[in-house]
Amino acid sequence: MASWNSVNLKVIYNVLGWIAFVCWSISFHPQVVLNFRRKSVVGLNFDYAVLGFVKQLAYLVYNSSLLFSPTVQNQYHIKYGSNQMLPVAPNDLAFSIHAVLLSGFTLFQIGIYHRGGQKLSKTSICFVSIAMLGAAVCVLIAIPKHSWFWLVSCFNTIQVIMTVTMYFPQALLNFKRKTTSGFSVGNILLDFLGGITSAIQMVMQSIDQNSLENLFGNIGKTLLALVTIFFDIVLLIQHYLLYPSKKIAPPNSTVVNVELTKEINQC
Template identity: 40%
Template sequence: MELKATNLISVVVLILVRNSTCDILSVNKHDVELKLEDSETVFIQVGQNWTAINDTLNLIIQHDDIVSIDPTSLNLNQPFSSTIPLKITGHSPGKTDIYSNTTNKLINVDKIYFRVTVYRQKSLDTVSAVIGWIYFVAWSISFYPQVFINWRRKSVIGLNFDFLALNIIGFILYSVFNLGLYFIPEIKEEYANRYPRGLNPIQVNDIFFAVHAVILTCVTIIQCFLYERGDQRVSTTAKVILGIFAVFLSVSVFLSGFQVIHWLDFLYYCSYVKLTITLIKYIPQAYMNYKRKSTDGWSIENILLDFTGGILSMLQMILNAYNYDDWKSIFGDPTKFGLGLFSVAFDILFMLQHYFLYRNSSPNQYTF
């Protein structure tokens, strides 16, 4: 009985210690940006109720060739003032995490971490930001020339309906992904639990672009009902493809609703379908131009703006990769860069069709 009582007391003491120290330690900032070979002092903040404990806080660097930290460990068996300084020094460009653990696990150190970015030149960050806004504007206004040319001609002949059908579904799914990850608390919490040191990748401009794209594409589709369209229609091939996407997403919704998968996974599936649509959406329009031997009715201004946005997007990725020595973001996971390159390749094809191949050609009547 005495042994059981002693064990019980020990457990109670341990619980009390954990509860009294779990929120004692924090840091003044999680994100640190350093120029190459520069240093910055950050602070571990100690709560007023701190009690010395027989424990050691170890600071672990994910990539120790990028940064160093001094000190690398703290003996917690002593009283502390309100802050403990730590010096972080950048040694090579890149991104790394600094996280922590303890020997006795008596305190919660989940909040003791730093995301460190070491760059070559701050000016390249400024150039990258400017480029980002330019291609954001270029892509945003690229929808208007097609709307204008349809209105001016009072006709949508030459604009492929398969392209429109794929485009509207793609942008709706992109909007669902952005809005869900930005606004829905449960999904944001799931993302934070899955990536505890990650930042939410969705920004306000992402939401604006996606919703704006849906609205302008809907306006274009409405024009297809109002203006001359000949015998153009959405092809059986496009309907089958969209049907496959619908079945896939319907099953995903069902699994999410019954908690077989997380709603965050459903959002990722939406993004995968959007990426697939990006890969194939230009094919019907390019083929239609080829069959008609004309680009009449297809806005070249839209293509020029899309081409500008795509080139600047890839340039921004290259600048960031150089500045942070993060070439893996391009060559290690080539999805984003590859999609940009694929879209630019189609833009070049459309420009060749418009300015060279079918420059003086009269459109042949053709239904895709």
């Protein structure tokens, strides 16, 4: 397997990777804290939360398999060349583990806090069902052929699809309500910074290796960064330009929950 040609680029790569980890990991916390303070999840789109959880599970399967399975690594090198570096870093796995835990806890909050009539859409249920069925079919195809790298790549594809679909419901809910109240912008700011640093991290590896194979070898991570950046920009435009925040009653007040509930029911 190839090694780094430049010590400086390797250091930059690792630093950027852990910056992305910190930003993406902390990005889950503002929403969790907001839910706890309000004792309400009104304004947080449930489709966004559920699709995000499925996405993180699929990404965890990919990252852990490519980092720890010699068989998967060998099949990767057969496809992309034995002189290619693995496109997954330890910070990717650390992020995946943290993301699964936090997104799962957010679902727990949805189960115990005030929901204001919100519920999971049939479209989201359909997407999740198709993703699970698709994963099962891929497993059945991979087992007799021992195509393990192909299988984990399928999980990587699932996380990309979930990434694309998870942002639409929240952006649509903001559009219908003409407000981003109840949805933490701190989450988006950190998510955006994480996407930027993750994209630059992959570019550093490509420059060092004078190859684009790492971008195509982990196309899921590449698309994850690009899709995240695009939709974060959309959500930031909604929050700061289209639907700027207005001063309302204290966060824990019943008035806030009632007003937000009315907004949701009107959608």
